[in-house]
Amino acid sequence: MGNLNIKEQKKSWIYLKKWNCYKLEQVCYCEKPRVPKEQCMNIFVPAEYMDKQGNRITEGSRMGYTADTAPVIFENGLAGYHEAEPFELDDHRSMGVESILAGFVYVSCGCRGRSSVDKKGILCGKAPVSVADLKAGIRFLKRNASVLPGNMDRIISVGISAGGAMSTLLGCTGDCTDYEEEWKEMGADLTQSDSIFGAQCYCPITDLDHADFAYEWMFEGQIHYMGMPFVGFNEGNLSPFAQSLSWKMGEKYVEYFNTLELKNPDTGEMLKISKDHGGNGSAYLKKQLEKAADKYVAKFPERKQELEHYSWLHFREGKAYISSIKEMEQDYHKRLKLCPAFDDLDLIQAENQEFGTSVTDKRHFNTPLAKIMEELKVEHPGETARYLPGYKKICGDKELARQKRLLNPLNYIGKEKTAPYFRIRVGAKDADTSLTVTMILALKLMECGKTNVDYEIVWDEAHGRADYPGEMVEWVRSIYAV
Structure with missing residues (x-):
């Protein structure tokens, strides 16, 4: 069983000397997880923002940010809709290291996926469970905002491929109640907001209807x-x-x-x-x-x-x-x-x-x-x-x-609370889906009038983290200057 209050989980922060940051691992974000190793997150915090007991230090700073102002990068590892356990900081699939070096708080959030099974062997990760899990993770972070370093009003989601679709959905469905059935089953917080500040969407596999x-x-x-x-x-x-x-x-x-x-x-x-x-x-x-x-x-x-x-x-x-x-x-x-x-x-x-x-x-x-x-x-x-x-x-x-319906962001754009910032990147060689799918997503977001959209195709990149080094961090700094 999980606990929605992070201090009650009685986990200890681990100091990572190489990156000068603290880590809290396998933090469960719901009360009744069916697959605990997937329904959890790893939280990484620059050492300037807290002491080894996990207490916030308000006077410390890194790259201009503090424990109160640092943006929170919320990354999921959902690839091919497969279940994902949270990343380690230096996992080659994550942007954890560059986030910590930039002064951001980094959260790698696990979630159930298409072949998840619970302890009874019952399938429990089919659509729309992945996005419901991730939303539960955001609600958990906001519930514990008073004890965790980072500005929980400045959460920026990140995902690639199916994970990019999840990031898109997080940005398009803020505080949408359509996922309550899944939240109640897992024992997620039902009082907090799950809206986010920005969504980085790499090669998102969206609009599966078409x-x-x-x-x-x-x-x-x-x-x-x-x-x-x-x-x-x-x-x-x-x-x-x-x-x-x-x-x-x-x-x-x-x-x-x-x-x-x-x-x-x-x-x-x-x-x-x-x-x-x-x-x-x-x-x-x-x-x-x-x-x-x-x-x-x-x-x-x-x-x-x-x-x-x-x-x-x-x-x-x-x-x-x-x-x-x-x-x-x-x-x-x-x-x-x-x-x-x-x-x-x-x-x-x-x-x-x-x-x-x-x-x-x-x-x-x-x-x-x-x-x-x-x-x-x-x-x-x-x-x-x-x-x-x-x-x-x-x-x-x-x-x-x-x-x-719950897995297609086009059904929600402009109708629910929309993240004020989107950054969409897709490779020019990406043949996992049509290039028009991402183009339509970007145009629909632009037309809704509720968000700023940074959309580009990246030359010579295939399906994956299609980007130029450092540009994502630069984007975060540009939309949230302190």
């Missing part, structure tokens, strides 16, 4: 995929059935995108797309890629020659110009996944497990695919007979609809 369709529009005509051996498939070519499915899914995405009424933030012009990467929405995406190339060359001028060998990338008066996204995808931004990319036909993708239940580990979740497969019955009778029943089965499932 991500499959976005992927087929992005990689239209590409039948060769690079493969994901760790998932269960190697490099190969799409089957004729998958190619037919891909074409129809790409068409559906055009319809969806053009109903969003997205606006170019620079001109106010309504953005639209068409098949074959046409439309001013595609042109806006291309512009972001060109800006990414320009920044890359500005930082590494000696590498410009490497970029000039691409037939689709040119430099005019010192500025990058991409002549064709389609050509770019043939030798730079290559298709990685099968079709469908997320709701896999054979249930092998992480998302199939994420949308499972306590009794069904994996299932389909993309309900519109049932209708599309119906249209392919004559052309592909064998494949539709094999796969269509699985997609029909989920149509009308109310619990699945709830899971999808």
Whole structure:
């Protein structure tokens, strides 16, 4: 059993001489954790802010911050929606060391994930449990704000991939009551706020309602995929059935995108797309890629020659110009996944497990695919007979609809308490999802009028912590100067 008052947990702070900071490890943030090693956090505090007994020192400072003013970096390690135990400070996946050196308080928060099981062997980490756990962690920190160093009104979440999606949700769903069912079950604090100050979102896997369709529009005509051996498939070519499915899914995405009424933030012009990467929405995406190339060359001028060998990338008066996204995808931004990319036909993708239940580990979740497969019955009778029943089965499932709604930040932008700052970074080579998914997220946040959005594509980076060294810390300092 956990305790919501940190002092009652009677844990001792550990001094880390190498980084001159204190650590409190495996702090449980709820009263009834089903998986204690996941539903806990590690807290790291610069030594200037506290003594070895854990008492705050208000007169000490590091890099201009004090125990009262230091921002709190709240990082999750959720990768592929897999359960995550909290990081150690110098884990290669974390930004713990740079946070501590910058004078920030660093919290690595664990959470349950898609294959979590409790002590009885029951699955207990399906959507939306991960984000509910992380919100419980924020509420715990705010409950204990009087004894913990750091400004709990200046919490900045950080996450990569599925963790980036969690960071996005934390920023979009402040104080939203939709997760109360999960909080009550785990014994989370129900009185504190879970709103945050900023969200750093690296390559966020969001809008799973439409991500499959976005992927087929992005990689239209590409039948060769690079493969994901760790998932269960190697490099190969799409089957004729998958190619037919891909074409129809790409068409559906055009319809969806053009109903969003997205606006170019620079001109106010309504953005639209068409098949074959046409439309001013595609042109806006291309512009972001060109800006990414320009920044890359500005930082590494000696590498410009490497970029000039691409037939689709040119430099005019010192500025990058991409002549064709389609050509770019043939030798730079290559298709990685099968079709469908997320709701896999054979249930092998992480998302199939994420949308499972306590009794069904994996299932389909993309309900519109049932209708599309119906249209392919004559052309592909064998494949539709094999796969269509699985997609029909989920149509009308109310619990699945709830899971999808609570895991999609687009459902909440501007409707709940929104973090005043977002920083979104995605790699130009990221083929884990469509580049338009992150673009839509950024544009929707800009349009809601409640947050400042710093959105960039980062050249030559793939899926992961797509960023330039030091820029995230600089961003934190820029949005919270003391």
